[in-house]
Structures are given as structure tokens and as C-alpha cells.
Amino acid sequence: MPTLDLRELHNTEFPVPDEMQGNIAITSLSRIYNWSRRSSMWPLLFGLACCAIEMIATAAARYDLSRFGMEVMRASPRQSDLMIVSGTVTKKMVVPIVRLYNQMPEPKYVLAMGACASGGGPFKEGYNVVSGIDMYLPVDVYVPGCPPTPQALLHGLIALQKKIDGQSLANFDDVPWYGVGPSEPTPIPILGPDIIDPRQMDLIRQQAELAAAGKPYGVRDLPPTIKPEPAAAPKVPAKTAAPAAEPDDPEKAARLAKREAALARKRTAQGEQPTETPAPAAEPAAGDQAAPKKFDKEAMLAKIRERKAQKES
Amino acid sequence: MVDYPIVKTTDIKAAVDALKQKFPDAIQDDTRQGYGGIIVDKNHLVEVATALRDDFGFDYLSSATAVDYLGISDHMEMVYHAYRTAGGPALVFKAQTPRDKPEIPSLINVWPGADFQEREAWDLYGIKFPGHPNLKRILLWDGFDGHPMRKDWQEAYYEEDHKPFESRWPGGWVHRAEERNIYGKNVKYPADFDLSKLSDTSEESHYADLGLGVSVQKLADESHIKTDRLVVNMGPHHPSTHGVFRMIVTLNGETIEKLEPVMGYLHRNHEKIGERNTFLHNMPFTDRLDYLSSMGNNLGYALAVEQLLANGARYQPPTYRAECIRVLMVELTRIVNHLWAIGFLLNDLGAFFTPALYAIAEREKILDFFEATAGSRMMCNYMRFGGVFKDLPERIRGEATRVNDLVRDYDTMEFLTELINERLPRSIDELDQYLTDSEIIKSRTVGVGYLSPEMAIAYSAAGPLLRASGVPYDVRRADPYSIYPELDFDVAVRYNGDIYDRYLIRLDEMRESLRILKQILPRLERTRGEAIFAGNKQHTPRVPLGEAYGRVENPKGELGFYVVSAGDEKGPQNPWRYHVRAPSFISLTALGPMCIGHKVADVVAILGSIDIVLGETDR
Known part of the structure; x- marks a missing residue:
């Protein structure tokens, strides 16, 4: 933990006598609020797969997560501010994950660590794999890698700190948790014949009706894929030439x-x-x-x- | 009493001949091209298995798995690999069943270690096992639609049977899988799906036989004291379950009456994806099985496919230098894994994170070496069929931290010599010094979680768990591979079968690994500059038809890969069946019996002493 230096917080518009430099800071409420929040971001002690090992390595001696005030991993969701989704999210596991997320107090953040948590990764096509936690939860930071190195995770955490720094108390959209009443919980998925997102009930019902009527269901009508034929290439410049230029x-x-x-x-x-x-x-x-x-x-x-x-x- | 000759040699053929003499009608040779072993009539399976265990000494069931031969011979098959704990190769036997009504008698009474594996075959293939007392889904949830490993079952993002998919190469410009699915998600519902009858039954079966909702009073009456049983769910989110593992524990006071492991929270369909992939495609996927020891997984898979390749033309075995590098990597991996296991066992005993910090400090040095050699700290993807993909680098530099850490530039051999001769022994001695005589550790671990040698063998426990119970079974000695026969090391064994011995045996094994590594160093010097890959690096030879079972002594136990190449010989090169015999998964069969009678606080310690990793347990 670095020693506390208030110059980091101080707004230079207001003069402070030389001898008090570093001891007194004049700053805005938003700034000190954000500064204290981002300096004690407690992650949920929660590992899913391979990425969890790198997360532990990040917390260990060499990479030392405590430099960011984040070494206090809490096993209870009620005491944590940040959920690091470290690994492949399966359909069976997403149910407890959403429950955990709902139990975390606001303000809360989600960091998708690694390819699997960001979009399914190498296991995307698997029948029990959720293609990224963002299908169910709002994600603040994505960290690429398989698994991301501890450096990459630290970079992601710094990015999250920057995001928090940019939030203003004056803007309600930044701090919706100060609104009236409790925040809406994310609906918990149901394990039926396949996983069911309660937000898609209407769509599922509609498709089931189509299926009952003997019509094609479950597949979206898509325009045929464009194959880059050499002769046709000049006619579709948008696809081939534009990115090169x-x-x-x-x-x-x-x-x-x-x-x-x-x-x-x-x-x-x-x-x-x-x-x-x-x-x-x-x-x-x-x-x-x-x-x-x-x-x-x-x-x-x-x-x-x-x-x-x-x-x- | 026995009317046929008892054969207890390492000669498999003699055992098979004697078995045929005893069961002339029930047994025939497996004559398919590239296959070995025998096919047992399923009506006589239990008798044959009992004879194998009792009269022939095949007391250890390593692997039991199903294969679906849709389109080839239209039956399903259970494949069993049985070994003698005295050592020697496997006796492979199979039982076949028609696809439309698959049923094979359960072997759980012969080898209790078949328990989870048969449940997995039911879950993924829909094969019923009459005689199994607890046949329910193990990796997926109750209510899941279908049995996904069947060849005619297609996942929501299904594109084609085999990779590379036409749409991705050479076509390009492909729609993403989410775009094609109307839900935008990896989901698929049956055509006759009725939402009005929807109910989540995924949890029901876990609690059905626990006496919940029946009569708590009745349970209490049985034990004369007016107490209720308490059911505690540990996991899948729990700091001490080593990942997303769940245990449903029935407690009487604080004493455990029953423990049921629930898994599948990290079931990422390794085997289904593996059957779509080409043979080489699977190599990086094996890294993610036991993600602490990726090099060991690589070696197991490479050995399995090399066995297949050896039947075909144009195959050259790995060069001597490649074998040396493989052993170097695998033994370093063992040390990484055991350091980790000991550190986190202490975590489970309540010494939160500080011992782990000490234990995994040296691990970073080994990972530096892996990163410099294979390009990745954890997911090395380093071995190939016929060697390794890259020679050791001349110098080790840390690419990622070069600016901050200018001193990270070493000569590789010097780095390794220092690591193996000084740093690692020092680190292991340090753990030994701080932990072995600790009063707290002894009182928490000695005599806790006892597993007798007979039970360890019966439950197919593997690795340190088996050897700490007094069974000196190590694949490196029992069924040697690579250059282990010429290396001088002892099989570590301890006799008390409790947590403390499982801790001690990990220290022993790390020291044996160091002995091996010290013998590897001069071999690396001697072979410097020699080829690390046999044959043409740009071209993998065609994998001929057949089956192979490659197994290695991984840090967590015996890791086996059962690979089948079937179908069209000239067709796409994909494994017809790709099965992983995961030591973590099978060792968990013994967890329930080990915990009964202990206090609830001991459960996490017992689990920690097995040393599981969920990537491998659930696959």
C-alpha cells in the first residue's frame, strides 16, 4: 500500500501553503468519493476455472494485488464490490452466479476475465457453455487472454478504476443506486430442458407455437453469407478495399x-x-x-x- | 474350487486365454482393425469381471467409458481398462448393447470405482446400468433434454460434424453463431416444449433421499436423541472447494452422516468438442483439463495419439532430446502442482493464504521458464505427436516485464541448474521445516480422512491418494513410458492413508522429481542441438483406424486418454471418440466414504488432501 499522498486528490485551483502541501487537500465530493471507492475495491472470492489460478497468482507475492487496495477478497457477496468472473461460465453455474450478483450491494462491478467469460472462448460451441457472462449480467471491463496474464488482469483493474474515476455524483445515470427503492434484481435463469432466460419467455412461447404449427423454429432467417469471389471483389469495395485503405x-x-x-x-x-x-x-x-x-x-x-x-x- | 488355471503374470494374452477357457461362450476377441482386447457378452459381464478381479488379479479398474458407433455398427459399447496394482499393461474388455435400448449391467459391486463413470455414461450416452443404486445425471442437470454425447445429438451452435468448418475456411465471411440462433444465445429447446408445464427439477433428486420433506421426526426417533439432521450445501461457490464443486452434507450435530458430491458446474463439453476437432486441435484443449499441470496433460494425449500413429506408415517415434524435454517439463509441472496443493491444503486447514504465498513463490520461476519456452505461463500447448514444438531457448527473458525487471535475462541451462539444484530444494525444505512438525497441522490431519489400501484400490483412487494409503502404484514404474525406465527414482509411498500422509507424500514426490530432474540436466547438455521433432514438422501423418489408451502419472494421479479413430479411413481426421480418464473425477468417488464420521470442518481438509481441479473433474 503506497503512503497516502493527498496531492493526488488536491484541486490545484485552490492554493495551499507550502508547508501544508500533502497534508491538506481541497477537492470535490465526487472526487474523494470515487477515490475512496476505487482504492478499496473488494473482489468476491470466487474462482471458476483456469483464470482463477491467474487471479490467485495476481493476488500472490509477485504481482501483489494489495497495491490497489484489492487484496481483501471476500467470500460473502454481501461484502464485496467487484465480481471477477474468472473462467468458463456454464449453464449449470450461471444460476448461482446471477444469485451471487443479486446479493452484492450496490455499487457493484463485473469484470469478465478471459476469453470464456467474455464470449465463450474456446468452449463456446459446447452445449453447456454460456457464450459470455454478458448474456446475463452487465459487464464493466473485459480482459482478453486465455488465461490473461496477471499483468493483463491488473490492467483491467486499472481500467475499472479509471471508469470509477469518471463517475460523477452529480449525474444520476452514473450513480443510479442512489435512486428511490431497491434496484431491480437480475432475473435468475431456469434450468429446464435447456437454460431459460426469464427475459425471453415471450420469444420462447412464440417459437413453441411455431413448432407446434409445424413451421420452422429456433433459427433466424439470415441473408446468405457473402463469399469473397475474386471477380466480384471490385463491385463490393466496402468489404475488401475499405479496411485496407x-x-x-x-x-x-x-x-x-x-x-x-x-x-x-x-x-x-x-x-x-x-x-x-x-x-x-x-x-x-x-x-x-x-x-x-x-x-x-x-x-x-x-x-x-x-x-x-x-x-x- | 477353481477349475481353470490361475494366471498372475504380466502376460495379458495368457490371462485372456485362461479367461476364454472359463467362459467359452461369453468372450470373443475384438477383431476390428486396430482394436485390441476382448468383447464380453453383457449377460456374463459381472461374472467375467469378478473372475478378472479375484482370480486374475486385475484389481484396479482404471477407466470405464462409453462409445457410440452410430453409422458404423449401430451399437453402443462400454470400454473397460483393468490393471493389476502389481504392474503391467491393461486388459481391455468391452460390452456391447443395441442403441435403441442401451442397457449394460453395472459393475459397481465388483469395482466401486465404476460408480461415477457409469453415472457419466448414463448422463452423456443414456446407457442404463441395472444394479446401480444411484443412477442419475452427474454432469448435467435433471431435466436436461437428451444425452449429448450421442452422435445424433446436436448442440445449439451446431455447424458441421467436423472441423475445419466449411464456413470459416476457406469461405470466410461467416455469420456468428449467435446471429443464427433466434434467441441470440447458446440454447435450443425441444419441438414439443410446453412452457406451461415448465418446472425446474434440477435440484429435486439431490434432496430426495436425504429425508427432507418426509418425516424429520422419524429420523430423530431412530437415534433416540431428539435432534434433527441438518443438510448443508457447500458450494458451488465456496472458498474451500477448489473451484465450483459442491457437496451436500447431512450432519448429525457436527458429525457427517452422508456426503454427496455434486459436480458439472464446470462441465464445458470437452469430449463433444474434442470429437468435432481434428486430432491436433485437441492439444490446446488438453491444457485446460488440469490447468495446473498442462504439460502433463499434453504428454498423456500425445502418447495416446502416438500409439495410434505407430500402427500406420511414416510414423517416427519422438527423438531422444524430445523425450528428455518432455520429462523435464512434466516433472517441473509435478513440482508446481504439489507446491500449489500443499499451499492450498493449508488454506483449507484455516491458515488463510500466508502458507500459500510461500508455497507458490517458487512456482513463478518455473512458469517463467514455461513462458520462455512455450510462450504461455499456464496453457503451454507444448507437445506434439512425435516430439515437442520448440526447443528450449538459449536465454530466458521475461517479455512482459522487461521494462520493470531488467535482470530477467538468464542463460537457460544456468537458470535450470540453479532452479533444480538450489531454489526448489530450498523451497521444499522450507515448507518441510515450517509445516511437518507443526502441532496444529498434526492435530488437524493425523488420522483424519482415513482410506484403507483395499478401499483405495476398489474406488480406483489414483496418484498421491492411492500411494499415501500404502499402495506403491505409479504408472511411471508400473507401465513405463518415455525415458522413465532409464531414470533412477523411487516410488514414494506412505502407509497411514490420512491427510497428514497425503501431505508428506507430496513432499516425497517433489524430492523424487528433483532427483529425476538432476538426471535430466546432463542429458539436455549432451543432446544440445539435436532434433526435437521426428519427421516432418509441417505435416502430421494420417491417423490410422483403431483405438488407443495413453496414460501418464500426472501429479493428481493416473491421467488416461482413450482415443478412437473410426469411420472413413480417407475421410476427415477427427477422433471418433475422445475420452479423458480424469484422476480428480474418479478419486472423488472415495470422498463420501472418507468423510463419514468426521466433523464438518474436516471435510474441506479431506477434499484439499485429494487435490482436485475442476477443469478435469467436470471436463
Whole structure:
């Protein structure tokens, strides 16, 4: 835990005498409220799968979660502010998870840790897997990775702290828990022949009627998938050329160019004539100016030394 | 009394011949291409199994699993792998049943370890086991529609039978699975679904036989004291259940009368997805089984598929250096796992997190090495059929923390030598010094959770749980694989069968692992620069038809992979059946009997001493 330095909170518009710097802060209510909330974010002690192991590693000595005031993991939902959904959410497990969430007092936050909790991950197609906890609960921060490294989780937690910093007491949408009456609980799913979201009852009833009438049910009518045929490519520029031309994403452009070239090579290898040359926009010219920054060890070392010298002086 | 020769050799064929002599009508050889073992007439299954156990010494049922041969021979089949705890290869026997009315007699009276595995076969395949006292769903919930591992059962996001799916490659521009489903979710309801009759029956069966709602008074009268039984639900959200595991405990005062494990809260359909995947696709999925020891899982799966490949052309076994690296990784994994297990056993005993912090500190060093070698701290996805995918790096650098931690740049061999010769022994000695003689630990663990050797074998317990009960059974010695035969190590064994011995045996095993690792280091030096992969790295040979069972001594016990390649020889390369014999899952069969008579506070300690991991238990 870093020592308390009130300069972090102080609003510089108001002068404070030199000798009291760091001891007195003049700040807004919102700011001190958010600061105290985000510095004692207690997570629910709650592990689902592989990601939980990395969460424990984050709490352990090397990565030391307590630097953020978050090491107090509470086993009771009633004492916790943050639910870290660390792992694959299954249909059987989502029922207790929603119950736990409902038992947490406001203000509460949800962090989806890892690919599974964010969108199903590698197990998405499984019959017992929920494609992401956001199907049932509102998620504040998604942390990608399978599993995310402790660094990534810390980054996600810092992102959550930033989100809290941005909330204002003056704006009711930011702090709805100060409204009248208790907040609405999230409806708890039912385990029937498959999991049932009570919010979808009407839709399920409607589909059951369709099924009873012998009509197709359960599947959405979708336009046919667009296959990128080489001849049709110039006619649908929105799909192929546009992303390549965007200057703010040179990596993607380079990737596309590479793929185009590989496809062309493959076509020639199969004896076909290449129907078109690779799109000019995909040439590396666009990528050059914003080429991905290479890690420069020397420069970084120099920077660190400089900073160290500054500190010492 | 016995009218046929009793054969107790490691020779499987002699045992089979003698068995045929005894049951001439009931047994025939499995003559399908690439298959082995015998097919037993299901009406004689119990007799044959009893004879196998009592007269032939196959006292340990390793794995029992179902296979659905829809479209090939239109029957379902139970496959059993039985071993002798004295060592030697498996006797594989199968029982077949028609698909429309699948029924196979239960073997629970012969091997109680078949309990959960038969319940799983009922849950996922719908095979009934007459004679099973508690045949109900185990991974899914009561009321679930259908038996999902059957070949004709399709999941909500079903696209095709085999990957790679046409729509994703080479077509591209695909609709997402949620878009195709009208609910926008991974759900599917039966056509005759009647919402008005909807009821959530998923919890009913857990409480039906607990005396709830029947007559509490009657229960109280039985025991002359006017007390009620108390039913306590521990889990699935509980700090000491090592994940999302649940136990329904019936208490009399504070004493446990009955304990029923409930699982499936992390059932992520490993096996169904595994059958859609190609063979190599499954390698990263095995990482996520026992996520603390991914390298060990990799090795088990690689061994199983290599067994299959060995029947075909163009297969080369792994090179010597690859085998050395595999053993290095697996033994390091064992240390990682046991450090973790000991740290969290202390957690369960009430010493919250501080011992765990000490125990897992050195684990980070090993993970650094994994990260530098395989690219990931935990999910290594490192082994391939015929070797490993990458050689050890020359130097170990921490990529992610390079800026903060400039000292993280070591020569790999120096790093390993220091780790194995100094850091890890020191860490293990430290745990030993602080914990072994601790008065509190002794009074909480000695004599608690006793499991007799006979019960351990009968319940198919594996790994440290089995060896702490005095059964010196270690797959590395009993049925050796890789280069273990040439390595010098002892099988750790303890005789008291309680929590304390299970703790001690983990210390012993880590020390034995260090002995192995010290022998591996010079081998790595000697083979430096040699090939780490046999054959062509770009091309995996076709997997020929047949079945294989690869098993390894994982930190948590015997991990087995039963892989079947069937169907069209020229067709897509997918496992027809991909089954994981998970040590955590099967060892839990013994949890109930171990807990009876103890206090409720001991349950978490007993569970911690088994050392389960839910990714593997539920799969």
C-alpha cells in the first residue's frame, strides 16, 4: 500500500501553503468519493476455472494485488464490490452466479476475465457453455487472454478504476443506486430442458407455437453469407478495399496485403491466372509511416537512467 | 474350487486365454482393425469381471467409458481398462448393447470405482446400468433434454460434424453463431416444449433421499436423541472447494452422516468438442483439463495419439532430446502442482493464504521458464505427436516485464541448474521445516480422512491418494513410458492413508522429481542441438483406424486418454471418440466414504488432501 499522498486528490485551483502541501487537500465530493471507492475495491472470492489460478497468482507475492487496495477478497457477496468472473461460465453455474450478483450491494462491478467469460472462448460451441457472462449480467471491463496474464488482469483493474474515476455524483445515470427503492434484481435463469432466460419467455412461447404449427423454429432467417469471389471483389469495395485503405490501421492493411499476395500465389500455383493485382491501397506504402514501433532497449535504458537521475537530484 | 488355471503374470494374452477357457461362450476377441482386447457378452459381464478381479488379479479398474458407433455398427459399447496394482499393461474388455435400448449391467459391486463413470455414461450416452443404486445425471442437470454425447445429438451452435468448418475456411465471411440462433444465445429447446408445464427439477433428486420433506421426526426417533439432521450445501461457490464443486452434507450435530458430491458446474463439453476437432486441435484443449499441470496433460494425449500413429506408415517415434524435454517439463509441472496443493491444503486447514504465498513463490520461476519456452505461463500447448514444438531457448527473458525487471535475462541451462539444484530444494525444505512438525497441522490431519489400501484400490483412487494409503502404484514404474525406465527414482509411498500422509507424500514426490530432474540436466547438455521433432514438422501423418489408451502419472494421479479413430479411413481426421480418464473425477468417488464420521470442518481438509481441479473433474 503506497503512503497516502493527498496531492493526488488536491484541486490545484485552490492554493495551499507550502508547508501544508500533502497534508491538506481541497477537492470535490465526487472526487474523494470515487477515490475512496476505487482504492478499496473488494473482489468476491470466487474462482471458476483456469483464470482463477491467474487471479490467485495476481493476488500472490509477485504481482501483489494489495497495491490497489484489492487484496481483501471476500467470500460473502454481501461484502464485496467487484465480481471477477474468472473462467468458463456454464449453464449449470450461471444460476448461482446471477444469485451471487443479486446479493452484492450496490455499487457493484463485473469484470469478465478471459476469453470464456467474455464470449465463450474456446468452449463456446459446447452445449453447456454460456457464450459470455454478458448474456446475463452487465459487464464493466473485459480482459482478453486465455488465461490473461496477471499483468493483463491488473490492467483491467486499472481500467475499472479509471471508469470509477469518471463517475460523477452529480449525474444520476452514473450513480443510479442512489435512486428511490431497491434496484431491480437480475432475473435468475431456469434450468429446464435447456437454460431459460426469464427475459425471453415471450420469444420462447412464440417459437413453441411455431413448432407446434409445424413451421420452422429456433433459427433466424439470415441473408446468405457473402463469399469473397475474386471477380466480384471490385463491385463490393466496402468489404475488401475499405479496411485496407484506412490509414489508422496499418497493421491490418499489411496483413490483408500479405493475405492477398498469398492467395494470388496459390491461384497461380493452381494454374489459374491472377484475376487482379493486389489492391494498390494494400501496398506497404501506407504502412511505412506508421510502422509498428520496435522496442528500443537502449533508448528505454537511457530513459530509465535519466528518470533515476532526476529522482536522486 | 477353481477349475481353470490361475494366471498372475504380466502376460495379458495368457490371462485372456485362461479367461476364454472359463467362459467359452461369453468372450470373443475384438477383431476390428486396430482394436485390441476382448468383447464380453453383457449377460456374463459381472461374472467375467469378478473372475478378472479375484482370480486374475486385475484389481484396479482404471477407466470405464462409453462409445457410440452410430453409422458404423449401430451399437453402443462400454470400454473397460483393468490393471493389476502389481504392474503391467491393461486388459481391455468391452460390452456391447443395441442403441435403441442401451442397457449394460453395472459393475459397481465388483469395482466401486465404476460408480461415477457409469453415472457419466448414463448422463452423456443414456446407457442404463441395472444394479446401480444411484443412477442419475452427474454432469448435467435433471431435466436436461437428451444425452449429448450421442452422435445424433446436436448442440445449439451446431455447424458441421467436423472441423475445419466449411464456413470459416476457406469461405470466410461467416455469420456468428449467435446471429443464427433466434434467441441470440447458446440454447435450443425441444419441438414439443410446453412452457406451461415448465418446472425446474434440477435440484429435486439431490434432496430426495436425504429425508427432507418426509418425516424429520422419524429420523430423530431412530437415534433416540431428539435432534434433527441438518443438510448443508457447500458450494458451488465456496472458498474451500477448489473451484465450483459442491457437496451436500447431512450432519448429525457436527458429525457427517452422508456426503454427496455434486459436480458439472464446470462441465464445458470437452469430449463433444474434442470429437468435432481434428486430432491436433485437441492439444490446446488438453491444457485446460488440469490447468495446473498442462504439460502433463499434453504428454498423456500425445502418447495416446502416438500409439495410434505407430500402427500406420511414416510414423517416427519422438527423438531422444524430445523425450528428455518432455520429462523435464512434466516433472517441473509435478513440482508446481504439489507446491500449489500443499499451499492450498493449508488454506483449507484455516491458515488463510500466508502458507500459500510461500508455497507458490517458487512456482513463478518455473512458469517463467514455461513462458520462455512455450510462450504461455499456464496453457503451454507444448507437445506434439512425435516430439515437442520448440526447443528450449538459449536465454530466458521475461517479455512482459522487461521494462520493470531488467535482470530477467538468464542463460537457460544456468537458470535450470540453479532452479533444480538450489531454489526448489530450498523451497521444499522450507515448507518441510515450517509445516511437518507443526502441532496444529498434526492435530488437524493425523488420522483424519482415513482410506484403507483395499478401499483405495476398489474406488480406483489414483496418484498421491492411492500411494499415501500404502499402495506403491505409479504408472511411471508400473507401465513405463518415455525415458522413465532409464531414470533412477523411487516410488514414494506412505502407509497411514490420512491427510497428514497425503501431505508428506507430496513432499516425497517433489524430492523424487528433483532427483529425476538432476538426471535430466546432463542429458539436455549432451543432446544440445539435436532434433526435437521426428519427421516432418509441417505435416502430421494420417491417423490410422483403431483405438488407443495413453496414460501418464500426472501429479493428481493416473491421467488416461482413450482415443478412437473410426469411420472413413480417407475421410476427415477427427477422433471418433475422445475420452479423458480424469484422476480428480474418479478419486472423488472415495470422498463420501472418507468423510463419514468426521466433523464438518474436516471435510474441506479431506477434499484439499485429494487435490482436485475442476477443469478435469467436470471436463
